[in-house]
Amino acid sequence: MKALILVGGYGTRLRPLTLSVPKPLVEFCNKPILLHQVEALVKAGVNHVILAVSYMSELLEREMRVQEQRLGIRISLSHETEPLGTAGPLALARELLNIDDEPFFVLNSDVICDFPFQDLLQFHRNHGKEGTIVVTRVEEPSKYGVVVFEAESGKIHRFVEKPQVFVSNKINAGMYIFNPSMLSRIQLRPTSIEKEIFPVMAEESQLYAMELQAHASVRRFWMDIGQPKDFLTGMCMYLQSLRQHAPDRLHTGPGFLGNVLVDPSAQIGQNCTIGPNVTIGAGVVVEDGVRIKRCTVLKGSRVRSHSWLESCIVGWSSSVGQWVSTESEPWNRKLSCSLTVGGSASSGAHGERDGAGGGRHCERRALPERRQRPAPQVHQ
Numbered sequence: 001m002k003a004l005i006l007v008g009g010y011g012t013r014l015r016p017l018t019l020s021v022p023k024p025l026v027e028f029c030n031k032p033i034l035l036h037q038v039e040a041l042v043k044a045g046v047n048h049v050i051l052a053v054s055y056m057s058e059l060l061e062r063e064m065r066v067q068e069q070r071l072g073i074r075i076s077l078s079h080e081t082e083p084l085g086t087a088g089p090l091a092l093a094r095e096l097l098n099i100d101d102e103p104f105f106v107l108n109s110d111v112i113c114d115f116p117f118q119d120l121l122q123f124h125r126n127h128g129k130e131g132t133i134v135v136t137r138v139e140e141p142s143k144y145g146v147v148v149f150e151a152e153s154g155k156i157h158r159f160v161e162k163p164q165v166f167v168s169n170k171i172n173a174g175m176y177i178f179n180p181s182m183l184s185r186i187q188l189r190p191t192s193i194e195k196e197i198f199p200v201m202a203e204e205s206q207l208y209a210m211e212l213q214a215h216a217s218v219r220r221f222w223m224d225i226g227q228p229k230d231f232l233t234g235m236c237m238y239l240q241s242l243r244q245h246a247p248d249r250l251h252t253g254p255g256f257l258g259n260v261l262v263d264p265s266a267q268i269g270q271n272c273t274i275g276p277n278v279t280i281g282a283g284v285v286v287e288d289g290v291r292i293k294r295c296t297v298l299k300g301s302r303v304r305s306h307s308w309l310e311s312c313i314v315g316w317s318s319s320v321g322q323w324v325s326t327e328s329e330p331w332n333r334k335l336s337c338s339l340t341v342g343g344s345a346s347s348g349a350h351g352e353r354d355g356a357g358g359g360r361h362c363e364r365r366a367l368p369e370r371r372q373r374p375a376p377q378v379h380q
Helices: 033-043 057-071 088-092 117-127 180-185 193-203 228-245
Strands: 002-006 048-053 074-079 104-108 111-113 131-137 145-149 156-161 170-178 207-211 222-224 260-262 278-280 291-293 295-297 308-310 325-327
Touching: 002 033, 002 088, 033 048, 033 057, 033 111, 033 117, 048 057, 057 074, 111 170, 117 131, 117 170, 117 207, 131 145, 131 193, 145 170, 145 207, 156 193, 156 207, 170 180, 180 193, 193 207, 222 228, 228 260, 228 295, 278 291, 291 295, 295 308
Parallel strands: 002 048, 002 104, 048 074, 131 207, 260 278, 278 295, 291 308, 308 325
Antiparallel strands: 104 170, 111 222, 131 170, 145 156
16 A cells, blocks of 8 residues: 655744754654654555655655665655645656555645544545545634535535534544545646645545544544644643553653653653653753653753753753743743753753744743752843
8 A cells, every 4th residue: 555645845833943854854752753654554554655755855765764674665755846735746646656546545744643544444445435534623613624524424515614603623634545546636736635626526426534533442632733832732642642552651750740751761860850741852861850841852952950841842952051941921822932041052942932033932030949049041
């Protein structure tokens, strides 16, 4: 079986992390986002993964050659010379996708979830039509384009953009499976699969929807992690999924609260309180007396003694100084940032704010009970 993953975007919503690394290679819970998807596809029987690439394709190719050998599969790169939208890449990779009559998967690169590929394949074969999309339930459907479909069969009737009256609370989850025949619908030009291809397929009764939660024994999670606040929310969901399905992968012991994932090479000091909802990457050093909650600390970073981190992403090889506190402001959770804190090294604390803003919204302060020690200076 084959799968196409759309990885050609610039990842602007996740900057500054994506200024030096393509978004699919950013570690999510200590594994590149792309690798979560590829490993799940392989588990479902996929042996050929096609990456629709553009931005920083050399880095992607280098990493995927390593994974190709490790997983024992074929990984091909389809290079876009201009942005082709969400459907054009399928036309560009037509020769790779159309070599047999087997259906193929298509994924957006931002999606992280309990991937339902085996259920999706079975559902698709059962209805026998040209395409199936995965949909997921949301609390506020007026913010999204929703999918209207028959609850029992999954047959899609129409798509409604940001409905002002309730018509559905199911949205496109960014995971599809198609028969090769649907490729004849797409021309090699910038094309939106959601706006130009799906509505036509639905009108011809060739498109069905499988609800993510409806075909599972336990409720599955889903998140588009393309921006910092959703990256952290997705991390919390993923760690809870580990708690349910693989609790032995979570770190336990004195000072660890709730769901915490720690790379074996990380070093944790004395009298630290870590968690809930924390991921600590490879080679990270956390010195004594540090408090971390709802954070991702990427590989090679150092958090110096008696610092407090909450709701932020600490970038690769960063240094957070002593007696520093970084917290995202609750009214600014839709934004993201890059922050330099404490000492001589640069910190990539990503406090859910906009990269253009420097460090102005991430707070750095000495903790109240420790005012006898001077706080380090913030260097912008």
